[in-house]
Amino acid sequence: MEQKINQRRIADAIPLYQNKTKNKHLTGIERGKIEALRRQGWKAADIAAEIQVSVRTIYRELRRGEVTLKRSDWRMYQTYSAEAAQTRYEAKQRARQGALKIGKERELAEAIEVLIKEKHCSPYAALEQLRKRFKIPxxxxxxxxxxxxxxxxxxxxxxxxxxxxxxxxxxxxKRIAKRGGEEALMKERRKLIDGKNASTGKWIPWWGK
Structure with missing residues (x-):
């Protein structure tokens, strides 16, 4: 009962984001809320419902902000750090922007995202439409x-x-042959051979039986 009261106090102390936009990235304040709720023992599904994101997003975020710390008794433990998660997120965004050939032309990248993601155009159709407005590098x-x-x-x-x-x-x-299958096949074959030799009246050597 006391744990539920503490969880409710933390949730009330931090503003709740209503009607969260789909595919919107987590903010620094939301990461701080995740860290606070995680310390109170909240599960990933409960945190996802509180912040209004998918459980998969919370699991990815927990992996992104995972750090190894040392207790007072020198034992190591792993926990979530909102500061570490925000730093790694910003570094990844800078790396993504620098990897694109369009450089600082973010308007071109946003136009491509709108045509493909929202208007469901193919990459070829998106480029053909944007050639009239931009120089595609x-x-x-x-x-x-x-x-x-x-x-x-x-x-x-x-x-x-x-x-x-x-x-x-x-x-x-893998198909495994039944035990004794080859032996049964050889016996049937020998009976067939013996029957043919008996009908023809030919002499059968002893090593042929």
Missing amino acids: FCLKTLYNYIHHGLFLRLKSEDLPNYRRKKAYAPQK
């Missing part, structure tokens, strides 16, 4: 590579019109 294959490697902020492979998920590989079961 990369080819169609390069654009596919950017999407598959996650170099866009809001655009992923799942957003492509004809995206197909790879089927999980199912190892085939």
Whole structure:
């Protein structure tokens, strides 16, 4: 009972974001809320419901902010750090922006994201439409590579019109011959041979039986 009261106090102390936009990235305040709720023993599903994101997002965030600390008795333990998660998130965003050939032309990248993600255009159709407004510094294959490697902020492979998920590989079961199967086959074959020799009246050597 006391733990539920403490959880309610923490949730009331930190502002709750209503109507969270889909695919919106977590903010520093939300990461601080995750850290506070995690210290109180909240599960990932409860935190996801509180912040209004998917459970998968919370699990990814917990992995992103995982740090190793040392207790007073010199024992090591792992926990979530909102500061570490925010630092890694910002570093990843800077690396993504620097990897694109469009450089500082974020308007072109945002236009590509809108055409493919919201209007469901193919990458080829998106480039053809944008050639009238922008100077495209990369080819169609390069654009596919950017999407598959996650170099866009809001655009992923799942957003492509004809995206197909790879089927999980199912190892085939090896067929194991039944014990004694070869011996039974040899006996049937020998009976057949003996029957043919008996009908023809030919002499059968002793090693042939």
